[in-house]
Amino acid sequence: MTVEVFAPAKINLTLHVTGQRSDGYHLLDSLVVFADVGDRITLTKAAETRLEVSGPCAAGVPTDARNLVVKAAQLLGVTAHIHLHKNLPAAAGIGGGSSDAAATLSGLCQLYCVPLPTPEAVLSLGADVPLCLKRGLVRMEGIGEQLSALGPSPGMHLVMVNPRVEVPTPTVFKALSCKENPAMNWPMNPTDWVLWVAKQRNDLEAPAVSAEPVIADVLAMLRAQPGCQLARMSGSGATCFAIMEDAQAQQNTVAHIKTAHPEWWAVACKALTGDQFSRETT
Template structure:
């Protein structure tokens, strides 16, 4: 049977500004999102019935039924397929693993069945629309407004301490639900200005997430003071990142942090 191999990259919120809250409870966001060259791998093939098998280093605890976003994505597309998910990203981690997996399933099925997915990707979660394009973008609204941006490639280190940080708990701990959006992003041909701009943006969920899971402060501290231009948390946590101007320094920091904290997940990546 035809089979498609597809990559689901880690999503990193380089910035995440919470700018408001709608009457229905949904939060309004303004976020610069980039994608890593590391992530989950999936294979999708035509089948007589929908099925999902999860393998890989982070397979434990990942459901293989209709509670998994991969399964739901295939259901929304409307064709039976057999999905194998090689789970290489920790979960839940604030790096869009489930949403990126679902978006990858949709891309694979579009190729398999030679037709576009015409449904609403937002039905699979706020991160799914931006994961559908899987390239640097500005995400606004409740995740429904996504515009590609030009971003210089960046070396980064991702670190997850292996704790579950429930997103509802983080938003509940957020004191201000109405904060300033991102300022105007400099053009990528001015990297010095771009780095300075990034340093002055923020993740509004970082402080409340640190209250929910204090170990996030330990991760941020472990990444600081090592030559990074930016050290910040991604999404609602617990994964944090450090951005560097060269790959060599990122590789060195990743090695040192992994040595000092063998129970943490540490990965050097390139973002774009």
């Protein structure tokens, strides 16, 4: 038996940096959805763990214990042949590695009929891994360990764009001028949630733009497109997203960006509303 798992892109609709602990970890307040585009992982029982990587974004992805999917298998204490089809760019602010690790944990638990590790153990893989075990609309607080499921994601037509630059997360946090910022203005009114999101922030956007000014070009292009309701950077960058008013505006925007900048990564997507982790194959 093999298990195939889907590792969706994570989109931080908001990301407020509210403090920093004595151990250096930053405190966050973020509203997150997951997209219907992502990586795919196939898992098969094996005597020893072996990772193969393919796909359009496979270049440079480690296949040894540096990869979080291998660390996920080690955490569970199981071995498997793991095939990772990499569709998401790395170091992009959309949780690619963390989502891969979360999906691998879920798939290996299914494959070996074992429970998930404790939340504390999962957190040891990375601050975003517990978050990436969730679906729907999620509020993340603390260093990633405080998660509140808020129900299904609102329906939205999304565009994600990455200019093919990597922005190391430590670099962005180091450049953040103020680390004591207000939390989100909660609760959200679900009847005008786009307007509410627009009034919030991504506190990492400015330092990321300073590190890679092309991010500002991406945001400007998205905001100039007809039907763009909101454009913002996700996570620590460099991927930016836009909420479009309808499917036509979404498709037109992707087509425009691919024509103007064929070297950029640009995709149309929707937010996942249900659990779409895995399916068994034989």
